Amino acid sequence: MVSVTDLQEMYEAMVTARQYEERLQEEYLEGKQPAFDISAGPIPGELHLAAGHEASGAGVCQHLRDDDTVTAPHRPHHIAVAKGVDLKRMTAEIFGRETGLSKGKGGHMHLFDPDVNFACSGIIAEGCPPAVGAGLAAKKRNTDSVAVAFLGEGAIDQGAFLESLNLAAVQDLPVVFVVEDNDWAISMPKDRVTDVENGARRADGFDMPGTRVDADDAVAVYEAAREAIGRAQDRNGPSLLEVQVHRRMGHFMGDPEAYRSDEDKAAAERRDSIDRLEADLRAHGVDDETIDELRSSARERVEEAIEWAKEQPEPEPADAHEDVFTNPPSGVTDSEPNVAKTETGGDD
Amino acid sequence: MVSVTDLQEMYEAMVTARQYEERLQEEYLEGKQPAFDISAGPIPGELHLAAGHEASGAGVCQHLRDDDTVTAPHRPHHIAVAKGVDLKRMTAEIFGRETGLSKGKGGHMHLFDPDVNFACSGIIAEGCPPAVGAGLAAKKRNTDSVAVAFLGEGAIDQGAFLESLNLAAVQDLPVVFVVEDNDWAISMPKDRVTDVENGARRADGFDMPGTRVDADDAVAVYEAAREAIGRAQDRNGPSLLEVQVHRRMGHFMGDPEAYRSDEDKAAAERRDSIDRLEADLRAHGVDDETIDELRSSARERVEEAIEWAKEQPEPEPADAHEDVFTNPPSGVTDSEPNVAKTETGGDD
């Protein structure tokens, strides 16, 4: 059974993620209004927010330690928060600052925090094979750590995911695949891209257990994840877990969602797992004061991270030429500025 | 029920394929002995023979017309024969001759016969998506033709196959996937690369029917294929059919099969679907004479094709520069011989 501490920690992670993204959204839109220009403002590039997904990140990661690996897709923040990624440096990364997790080279789709073994990437299902690799390393080194790959329901038709199921299964690896089904892949509803309502059914074709759970109930996610992760920890092989979540926002910031009915959107907004978990907390005897405290401490952490990030210096242009290699070839520069840039000076 | 004509035609296709490959083997080894040199002799390159697979090609293709599309993998001959590919031009192609199906440009892994809509290719599972495309074209054009993709059991872990299952299913396309399970992928036994003994189980995860059948009994293949192809013809969507076959030979010519037990090999040789179909023929009242005739006419066709092919001219070296495009760019040559070749003459 879930403990009150678990409930509180999950609640904290979910509230932090929600508040964090609300603040990111504000910052992101700065300078992009009134006519939305993706390349303007302090946070350029794409931004995919995960409001409505929080219970999936929190319910799964509640079982994980720092030495467990998580790979996440293009919509990573709620998972990163739950996994304990350094919030300040993550924020600095999203703002493209020098002290960001990737020194400003990665951005919001490429967050790497090796301290807690978190990584995400922007190509559909791309994190699945590396998660299998982390599981393989755990098996080879005989540790008791596990690996979890998160992906969207739109990603379950991609070869990288399907091949990974088989490789993890045949090698009996401690890997859990978590499919976040938010009904949409950008503008494409699930039933337009596959005949299988329950993606967890795919597991059977690889001789792997598959379960589907509804994230309206964070505790249900927690329980299902416990079983899957426990199985991996006990070295009984991989599992597939599909979690029904909701996309409360557009696919990315700036998405007009013209393809989506108001009703669908409203339904997603109505079913908020944070509210439900709050009720669960109360049912477990947690009082208003404690809940308020959890919310306000989350708010503080978020503000602190965002303020800190905004004060961080931008990288130097020349930094772009570094970090292609961990061990850069000596005496041979393959990345150098354009000739004209170094050899002539600005306006001549 | 299967008709005697069907049985005879299947028998003919199977015997032709077997005899054809026996003769190819002889020709292939010419000049490569005693020390096997893959680049020597009249048929260079790799050669993958399909002895033991014949019932799969014949049982499936017996239901197909010329306007039905077949894509085959690197082990294509038995399927090509059953689909009615021009045996002479196919043989000329394998011998690398100018009048070959591909003017000598393709070779044994790249046989294209548009007259009967047959193609094969050398990359694992690569034919699956194009078969889906042929099914899509049939649907769009509202014809009653179907498409069949053949692949090996080693190919069912490849993304191209798995993605194709889903695309065919969600689009309700007239496509049949035929997995030839010969227990081996080169040196890797099936249970080393997947936990799923019955590959047809994968179909369910895409909401598609999947069946497994044993090719020792060619009639069983014929019946199972009838159902799957009928379903496609009736526009009821795709199916997956796994056929248990046997690999009587090495993976390719020259494979020492050091990884394979004598027993496994002997078992494959014992279970010959040609013998069994011959018994079936007799049970259906076909007499010895007719069977002998079928065999000897197959032998004749094979000899004729091989003799014809060997008499065909080799392509000119310069032919290599043609056929990159159907519509070569005018006035701009992107494929031209190396400068030195055209501008200077041999020994100066």
Place this chain on the structure above:
Amino acid sequence: MAQQEKDPAEGGQTDRSLTMSRAMVEAIAHEMREDDDVFYMGEDVADYGGIFDSTEGLLEEFGRDRIMDVPISETAYIGAAVGAAQAGMRPIAELMFVDFFGVGMDQIYNQMAKNTYMSGGAVSVPMVLTAAVGGTYNDAAQHSQTLYGTFAHLPGMKVVVPSTAYDAKGLMHNAIRDDDPVVYLFHKRLMGIGWLPAPDGPKTPVPEDEYTIPFGSADVKREGSDVTVVTLGLHVHRALEAADELADDGIDAEVVDLRTLVPLDTETVRDSVAKTGRLVVVDEDYRSFGVTGEIVARVAEAEDGLAALEAVERVAVPDVPLPYARPMENEVIPDAEDITDAVRAAHGDE
């Protein structure tokens, strides 16, 4: 994304200006009306109209059977396009960002590009693979590349890179009608999308009637006598901007827009260099083993090529993945100043 631009109703008017996306879509719509075998497959190409407006408005006219949303299975649907093309149809398949090529490259490269050759010409693959390319809006290493060199290197595909609405339409007509596989790479920054403002150049007058621009014909977008700048895509406009600035200093740059990489119009490039003696190659792809090296070599190996050549400069993305933060992205993607600097260097003004 919602497209502001609308086609004026007047037929035949030739000074009507269109964004590049409208011009592309106009050609596609025309071909779809003419030929039932043309259809479009991709992710978010139906209701959404293409993330970069590549199919905006087509669903309404042609319906879901011909403007097809497909699963996120690039291998399957690009390969399906190959199969449908071989069956005589004329599919257009969209790879949303060229950066995703790696998930479908086997079908692109070992089927689409090679089947004609491997069949000795028995089979044709009349399809178009469209893909968005380019950076300048900080989308980082997996969403900002052009990969021009990667596609141009591998034989069997024609490779098109339009820089203006006029070119985009004519090249698209040609691409769909061509009996060979065409990779049509459109630069996001040029499309004229509401949320990603284009520079001035790509929006041009576009005839309402159909017309084709043959592949392998580079276009001299600006004549000049001192230095030849060879480029394509977005960088045509940056080169023109540079040329304007250089003109103030009395340097007269010629700007050659390649328009197609395969076939490559070597002759126009060589003729220009024969005139100017100085070559600056500019692109938005990685510098090494790509377009810039090839252009230099094509000039150098020509008869009297070396003799004519007094100076060579390459301006490209140095060999680093695309960084996210703005100062670094600006550093690696060549801008007009990088081009003026290179032209001055080639001109001997260092």
Place this chain on the structure above:
Amino acid sequence: MAQQEKDPAEGGQTDRSLTMSRAMVEAIAHEMREDDDVFYMGEDVADYGGIFDSTEGLLEEFGRDRIMDVPISETAYIGAAVGAAQAGMRPIAELMFVDFFGVGMDQIYNQMAKNTYMSGGAVSVPMVLTAAVGGTYNDAAQHSQTLYGTFAHLPGMKVVVPSTAYDAKGLMHNAIRDDDPVVYLFHKRLMGIGWLPAPDGPKTPVPEDEYTIPFGSADVKREGSDVTVVTLGLHVHRALEAADELADDGIDAEVVDLRTLVPLDTETVRDSVAKTGRLVVVDEDYRSFGVTGEIVARVAEAEDGLAALEAVERVAVPDVPLPYARPMENEVIPDAEDITDAVRAAHGDE
């Protein structure tokens, strides 16, 4: 395939000759003994020993846990190598033929090659991707390519192409120890496989002790004063053959073996051309947008590069897929005669 060759038992003997495959395997075995984190994944690498003898004999010593047969799922297992490498191991993943890159390119290119950069150096990917390259035995369009340019163009991978047993061993030691992803491309024709006889050159004396050859150091395999021939892999041997023939005619060719494409030792190439004034670039990849163009450009753009350069020739596979039939394959893959012709042309002997 069964390997005839056997290591002599004598330790330290330095004039012991090995085939290239034995030398490669010796380096791998040494590293596996030294470091438990090194393991090898691929298709048919265990019992079979690698289709091209790349792992011959390793299963016996290291067992199935470290010499791992994996499903035919290149995306999954190459990506798994990335994940294992990021977790601190040192995987070697084999792509059986480089021609199959398209089924796994996203993991190769968007993860293996970019994660170090995208993480700002927070993450390292110490893995080796091995692959067999090359033609000459009529395996046609999907099994005969080298694709040197394709890998060298995309930043983030070091690209190694050995031409001799000595180089193969030293470069493999370096590849496994390197903290970055290394693509190690071995030419089938050079391996010394029983069923695919190698020419004489690649079998060389190989020290039994470990040694490393640093990346980015081209090797002058033959000194000469008249013409510089820059090449790699199999074509080093064809160039040496050509040089011998040319010597009879009094033309003294220098043969530079690049050994690694990334990093590229531009300096050795430029120095040689500064001496000879004539450059012939030879490779087995497609001609356009690849290695040959890059080498020409590196020389041309160097300070005084153009001034030093009197003649340029490129010898490569013209831009066609590899044909099957022998007369056509011979036509497109450069042979020694093509090289002598090009050198003569560069030398002005037409």
